[in-house]
Amino acid sequence: MGIDLPLIWAVIIGFGLMMYVVMDGFDLGIGILFPFVRGREERDTMVNTVAPVWDGNETWLVLGGAGLYAAFPLAYAVVLSALYLPLVLMLAGLIWRGVAFEFRFKADEAHRPFWDKAFAWGSYIATFSQGVALGAFIEGFPVEGRAYAGGMLDWLSPFSLFTGVGLLAAYALLGSTWLIMKTEGELQRRMTALAKPVMLALLAAIAVVSLWTPLAHPAVAARWFSLPNLFFFSPVPVLVLLASWLLFRALDHGLHAAPFALALLLLFLGYTGLAISLWPNIIPGISIWDAAGPPQALGFTLVGALVIIPVILAYTAWSYYVFRGKVRPGEGYH
Structure with a gap:
């Protein structure tokens, strides 16, 4: 049996x-929370944490985009053509x-x-x-x-606009817990x-998307609610509820690191739900094997990816380790 290169990619x-x-x-979440904090010193401290x-x-965004181009050129071409305007706006926002x-x-x-407003x-x-x-x-496209x-x-649709608002809540939660x-x-x-x-706004957004998506897409409904899939995938919503309850308790008890870890878990569960809904498609209607590039290209670029990803993980872990701990007013970036 050969190596399944499209699956690896x-x-x-x-x-x-x-x-x-x-x-x-959480980096973007800090900017989202800026309007809710007025003091200059507090805003400086917020920015100094990142x-x-x-x-x-x-x-990681560059890695994902470059990997999509190298491994799944059909998906890259469709996604870039369909989402040209929102992606350009995203890049403009990141640059600004x-x-x-x-x-x-x-x-x-x-x-x-x-510049505070621009941020x-x-x-x-x-x-x-x-x-x-x-x-x-x-x-889908x-x-x-x-x-x-x-x-x-x-x-541009009501669903896409709603998910835009929902992601604002998700990143704001990451920013606040960070x-x-x-x-x-x-x-603090x-x-x-x-x-x-x-957190309540994010839970409401998760609930609406979780209902809206299967109602609008019968294939997604069949994936989640047919047997035996219902038993296999039911831990995802159960874990969402459990993580939400633990997050509220962590906030009430004044814990410092636990809320951020639980917020990350919530986003991971949402990401898992998306993967379950779409698998094995790289984009709706096109599987990873149909969209994959030539095996020679997949194998050649995989060598580079297996070298560079551990390097990225290593320097990322080191930078977060070096700058661990609390950030106090007056400390940090100048």
Whole structure:
């Protein structure tokens, strides 16, 4: 039996995108929470919690995009054609917030509020665009003759707009729990108070998407609710409820690291639910084997991926280890 290269690459790309959601999610979440914190010193502390690591977080997005191009060129062509506008908006938001990240520390007092707003708006635009792209991806794309056959605005729908708002709540939860872990005093108490309503908003979004998707897509309903799949996949929603309950308890008991770990678990469970709904398709209607490139290309690029991924994991783990611990006012990036 030969090596299933498309399956290996699907796992690599899925891992890369999940790492991006985990690592850039709380980074974007800090910008989303900016309007809820007014003090300059507190905002500086929020940004300083991610200042040493934020540049490296988006490495995983590059890895996922490059892997999709190398391993599944058909899926890459369809996704880029269908989601061109939201992806461009996402990149514009990421660039804008990156510029604001640097300039807000160097600007004079007169221009500081402008860069604070730019940092927040860049975070909102990038996150909302990602959520819209995710919703459009779940709904699927019309494909004819191995090419995208839809229009420029087919990604715009009530479902995709709703998933955009839902991702704002998800990243805000990651951001607030990250700050609970990394800060102390009044800012930490503020984040603990914010995390609870954000958590309720995210649970509501999860519930709506979990109902909307199978109702709109019979194939997804059959995947989840047919026997014996119902027994195999039922642990996912059960674990979502359990993790949510534990998160509320962790917030009530004033724990620092547990809320962030549980928020990550919630996002992982949501990602798992998406994978279950779509498998074995790389995009709705096209399987990973139908979209895969030539075996020679898959094998050649796999060698590079197996070398570079451990390097990325190593330097990422080292950077987070070096900058572990609490960030206090006046400490950090200048």
